[in-house]
Amino acid sequence: MGFDEMDVDTIWMDGEFVDWDEAQVHVLTHGLHYGSGVFEGARCYETEKGPALFRWEEHLERLFQSAKPYEMDIEFTKEELTEATKELIRRQELPSCYVRPIAYYGYNSLGVSPKDCPTRTAIAVWPWGAYLGEDALENGIDVMISSWRKHSSSQIPTNAKTTGLYVNSMLAGEEARRNGYAEAIVLNKEGHVAEGPGENVFLVRDGEIYTPALSESILDGITRDSVITIAEDLGYTVHDNVSISRGELNTADELFFTGSAAEVTPIRKVDNVVIGDGSRGPVTEELQQKFFEIVEEAPDEYAEWFEFVDIE
Numbered sequence: 001m002g003f004d005e006m007d008v009d010t011i012w013m014d015g016e017f018v019d020w021d022e023a024q025v026h027v028l029t030h031g032l033h034y035g036s037g038v039f040e041g042a043r044c045y046e047t048e049k050g051p052a053l054f055r056w057e058e059h060l061e062r063l064f065q066s067a068k069p070y071e072m073d074i075e076f077t078k079e080e081l082t083e084a085t086k087e088l089i090r091r092q093e094l095p096s097c098y099v100r101p102i103a104y105y106g107y108n109s110l111g112v113s114p115k116d117c118p119t120r121t122a123i124a125v126w127p128w129g130a131y132l133g134e135d136a137l138e139n140g141i142d143v144m145i146s147s148w149r150k151h152s153s154s155q156i157p158t159n160a161k162t163t164g165l166y167v168n169s170m171l172a173g174e175e176a177r178r179n180g181y182a183e184a185i186v187l188n189k190e191g192h193v194a195e196g197p198g199e200n201v202f203l204v205r206d207g208e209i210y211t212p213a214l215s216e217s218i219l220d221g222i223t224r225d226s227v228i229t230i231a232e233d234l235g236y237t238v239h240d241n242v243s244i245s246r247g248e249l250n251t252a253d254e255l256f257f258t259g260s261a262a263e264v265t266p267i268r269k270v271d272n273v274v275i276g277d278g279s280r281g282p283v284t285e286e287l288q289q290k291f292f293e294i295v296e297e298a299p300d301e302y303a304e305w306f307e308f309v310d311i312e
């Protein structure tokens, strides 16, 4: 669904609430030419206790951390960005939504050096259902191992959520969809499993859970962290500091993706190889159910994961 079909009308830009259609940048914006932006993708859930941003503190922290290697000074405090986000949700009366903060080098000059360019900051929120479709959450998706490799963390900080990185994700995802798959899994330069274009990947084998180590050129996913915590709380052993080979995907009992957009999405086939029995596996289902239960109920034991929007 395109933005024009959505009931949203306001974007926060550099301290001001502006009309959706007026939220424009100059065509010579540094970030547009060189991908010099950092961003976040978070969700506000409609919990039983009211709308709440999920793991907002961690998303903001990652935004500021992502800006560091690019020497980008975000000119707003975390408190200001939080208040702006909450106000966007309140003004547009959204019970649940996706939240996209972005900071980028703006308009002034187009040398590769951004030193003379201002840092601009914006936040948009919009309704966004299941990223890979409702059916994907229940029945799982087919994925393809991309012929594109992930950037190595020796080439670009892959733990920073940088706009320019996502052309790699776009290539991998579009290649997969051209070939009839819903999504890609991307290997890193060493040929180990890294992640999806916008998701972390998990494997279940003999009742234990595995996910590639942060040193495998992946994003330090916040949903990855949530699912690790949930799994451990449920009594599972989680190996989150390992390398996973391509072949191990084929022989896994279960595979699934995690992400703020993708939430917990089962994977039923990799390159036409059926994983497990080809449907959502029992461990995936248990973790997925617990994840959705938590974001629906905002229970006290996970209270620190929720930032309530406080609507009147």
Ligand SMILES: Cc1ncc(COP(=O)(O)O)c(C=O)c1O
Pocket: 041, 169, 195, 196, 197, 198, 199, 200, 218, 219, 220, 221, 222, 223, 224, 258, 259, 260, 261
């Ligand atoms: C490349 C990549 N890996 C993993 C993730 C999952 O991260 P998170 O759970 O923080 O959304 C994302 C989404 O932000 C991503 O873009």
